[in-house]
Amino acid sequence: MPEVSLQGLVKKFAQGNHLALKDVSLDVEAGEFVALVGPSGCGKSTTLRILAGLEEADAGDILLGGVRVNDVPPDQRDIAMVFQGYALYPTMTVRENMGFPLRMRKVKAAEAKERIEKAATLLKIGKLLDRRPHQLSGGERQRVAMGRAIVRNPRVFLFDEPLSNLDAALRTELRVEIAELVRKLGRTAIYVTHDQAEAMTMADRIAVMNQGIVQSYATPRDTYERPATAFVAGFLGNPRMNLLDASVQGRMVRASPFAFEWNGADTVKKVGLRPEELGLADRGIEAKVIGLEPLGAETHVRVEANGQILVLRVRGFAKHRIGDKVHLSPAPAHFHAFDENGDRVEERA
Amino acid sequence: MMRPRKWSDPGWMLAPTTILLIVFFIAPIGIAVYQSFFSWDLLTPPKAVGGANYLAIFKSGELLRVTGRTLFFSAMVVTGAMSIGLALALLLNRRGLWFSFVRSAVFSAYVVSWVAVALLWLWILDPDRGIVAKGLHVAGVSSVKLLNHPDTVLPVLAGVTVWKITGYAMIMFLTGLQAIPNEVIEAARLDGAGAWSRFRFIIWPMLRPTGTFVGTTSLVISFQAFDVVRVMTQGGPARASTLFVYAIYESIFMNLRVGTASALTVAFFVVLLSLSWLQIRAWRQKA
Ligand SMILES: Nc1ncnc2c1ncn2[C@@H]1O[C@H](COP(=O)(O)OP(=O)(O)OP(=O)(O)O)[C@@H](O)[C@H]1O
Ligand SMILES: [Mg+2]
Numbered sequence: 001m002p003e004v005s006l007q008g009l010v011k012k013f014a015q016g017n018h019l020a021l022k023d024v025s026l027d028v029e030a031g032e033f034v035a036l037v038g039p040s041g042c043g044k045s046t047t048l049r050i051l052a053g054l055e056e057a058d059a060g061d062i063l064l065g066g067v068r069v070n071d072v073p074p075d076q077r078d079i080a081m082v083f084q085g086y087a088l089y090p091t092m093t094v095r096e097n098m099g100f101p102l103r104m105r106k107v108k109a110a111e112a113k114e115r116i117e118k119a120a121t122l123l124k125i126g127k128l129l130d131r132r133p134h135q136l137s138g139g140e141r142q143r144v145a146m147g148r149a150i151v152r153n154p155r156v157f158l159f160d161e162p163l164s165n166l167d168a169a170l171r172t173e174l175r176v177e178i179a180e181l182v183r184k185l186g187r188t189a190i191y192v193t194h195d196q197a198e199a200m201t202m203a204d205r206i207a208v209m210n211q212g213i214v215q216s217y218a219t220p221r222d223t224y225e226r227p228a229t230a231f232v233a234g235f236l237g238n239p240r241m242n243l244l245d246a247s248v249q250g251r252m253v254r255a256s257p258f259a260f261e262w263n264g265a266d267t268v269k270k271v272g273l274r275p276e277e278l279g280l281a282d283r284g285i286e287a288k289v290i291g292l293e294p295l296g297a298e299t300h301v302r303v304e305a306n307g308q309i310l311v312l313r314v315r316g317f318a319k320h321r322i323g324d325k326v327h328l329s330p331a332p333a334h335f336h337a338f339d340e341n342g343d344r345v346e347e348r349a
Numbered sequence: 350m351m352r353p354r355k356w357s358d359p360g361w362m363l364a365p366t367t368i369l370l371i372v373f374f375i376a377p378i379g380i381a382v383y384q385s386f387f388s389w390d391l392l393t394p395p396k397a398v399g400g401a402n403y404l405a406i407f408k409s410g411e412l413l414r415v416t417g418r419t420l421f422f423s424a425m426v427v428t429g430a431m432s433i434g435l436a437l438a439l440l441l442n443r444r445g446l447w448f449s450f451v452r453s454a455v456f457s458a459y460v461v462s463w464v465a466v467a468l469l470w471l472w473i474l475d476p477d478r479g480i481v482a483k484g485l486h487v488a489g490v491s492s493v494k495l496l497n498h499p500d501t502v503l504p505v506l507a508g509v510t511v512w513k514i515t516g517y518a519m520i521m522f523l524t525g526l527q528a529i530p531n532e533v534i535e536a537a538r539l540d541g542a543g544a545w546s547r548f549r550f551i552i553w554p555m556l557r558p559t560g561t562f563v564g565t566t567s568l569v570i571s572f573q574a575f576d577v578v579r580v581m582t583q584g585g586p587a588r589a590s591t592l593f594v595y596a597i598y599e600s601i602f603m604n605l606r607v608g609t610a611s612a613l614t615v616a617f618f619v620v621l622l623s624l625s626w627l628q629i630r631a632w633r634q635k636a
């Protein structure tokens with residue numbers, strides 16, 4: 001039985017004229033860490049808020065440990081949420097902030113003190129306990145918000161872009177810590193993020209949402225290597241996957257400037273090629289370099305071939321310049337095929 | 350920190366306010382202090398009398414009585430306006446046409462002039478034709494003269510004042526409430542805080558600065574109450590509603606005693622200043 005089960009959630013806001021959630025279904029197993037990603041406005045926060053009980057669904061069910069909780073108020077769902085803006089109580093000290101959920105649950109003072117101190121040690125904020133939120137840095141506030149969530153020992157953690165207000169270095173540091181902490185506590189977590197790196201590195205499974213629907217739900221590796229839809233393929237990966245118009249002709253898929261052998265359904269309308277799946281060669285398809293993005297460890301090279309713009313990834317700094325003529329190796333080892341609806345089409349084994 | 354290029358720069362920037370302060374605030378107080386040492390009836394030349402005016406208002410018990418009365422009145426107005434204003438703000442802090450209409454309606458009382466408010470309530474409370482009297486009559490109570498009884502007159506005047514300034518308190522509290530991020534309230538809900546706990550532990554502490562401000566301003570407004578007294582009771586019955594400012598007015602314009610009035614004015618200033626200071630300090634400490 002899944003620990004969290006969302007079944008066919010629908011949500012329409014009074015002010016909005018479209019459905020914020022069209023049909024959101026998601027099962028999360030106990031102890032699993034799930035990342036929820038998707039473009040802005042696709043309904044990630046709304047999904048979390050409905051699960052937490054801060055918002056009501058128009059249709060669909062929310063099950064926690066197999067029990068329907070649609071009508072259970074948020075404070076009785078045993079869910080803790082870490083907000084993007086941290087949502088610390090400004091008039092309370094760090095200790096009081098962390099102790100607030102315990103105080104509300106009438107936990108004895110001695111036990112509360114112990115739990116707060118344990119959490120503070122775990123989060124390395126033991127020295128900050130008597131400060132107020134405005135005396136803390138962003139990263140420290142984030143730790144306190146985490147602390148307030150973990151002292152409760154809830155059955156589910158929800159995170160709504162908890163690191164998005166921090167600088168890149170701190171994000172990388174904290175994402176490792178958060179994932180480790182949640183795993184150590186053995187709790188179930190749903191983590192909304194815009195950051196692909198966070199989703200890929202932290203999660204056991206990634207749910208990709210678009211326009212109020214969960215389009216794909218799989219391990220990070222499967223999501224990346226075998227994206228369920230063209231949207232998912234384009235959303236995950238940086239630079240984005242090259243998506244080319246395609247058609248099947250006999251035993252070939254033609255996707256200008258490429259043509260691949262194909263042994264599968266003839267419904268293919270798009271072919272996707274990851275930038276790292278494309279290579280440069282001494283001879284092959286002629287192309288012209290039109291852009292270079294050197295990042296140090298790798299360079300993203302933008303080329304035009306046969307009127308088609310493609311991005312490929314090369315190691316280190318590219319030796320090319322803009323305007324150079326290059327050749328693309330004509331048959332990348334790996335490609336992704338999608339039909340008219342954007343659904344993945346597999347080759348016959 | 351930014352530093353002024355020339356020492357005179359901040360000087361001339363502050364000048365307009367400083368001039369206004371001097372003309373309308375410091376100079377009048379200075380004049381009042383000066384005149385409080387004279388006996389003057391506006392007709393014959395002033396006579397220096399030293400501290401006699403202060404001694405007189407103190408010995409006659411007038412100062413104590415007026416101060417006590419005004420304090421009682423102020424206490425009713427401040428607690429009334431603050432608690433009702435806060436309650437209304439909490440109730441009306443929602444979206445929707447209906448709520449915005451009620452908010453405007455409550456606030457509109459604050460915009461109406463004091464004299465108009467006083468006349469309106471005089472009419473409502475009229476013992477013969479007023480709607481209060483008619484209502485009581487229907488309920489079988491014979492006409493009560495709320496304004497004509499020394500025990501009820503001050504609570505009634507306080508009620509009228511509260512009615513007028515509650516809209517102001519409400520708007521201030523609404524502004525304070527809107528500055529509280531939604532996320533914080535939601536975090537409290539998830540942390541297990543019910544409506545009362547959310548108010549007690551989260552909202553109220555965050556509203557404290559607003560509360561201090563509303564408390565102090567309504568204290569000052571209530572201390573300065575004059576028009577309601579002038580229009581509704583003229584200080585009666587039996588001086589039961591002679592509040593501080595009305596007492597000053599009475600000394601000058603009815604009794605032609607500028608010296609006494611000035612002494613009262615100085616006393617008024619000192620009392621109000623110390624009260625405001627005490628109030629602000631008390632609120633700060635509790636925070
Ligand atoms: N309170 C609200 N009233 C009206 N519409 C809302 C409300 N909250 C969200 N929406 C709408 O619902 C849709 C989903 O919003 P949601 O906040 O869940 O998106 P999101 O995926 O979290 O986006 P982001 O990544 O920008 O945070 C959006 O179209 C948004 O405009
Ligand atoms: Mg969001």
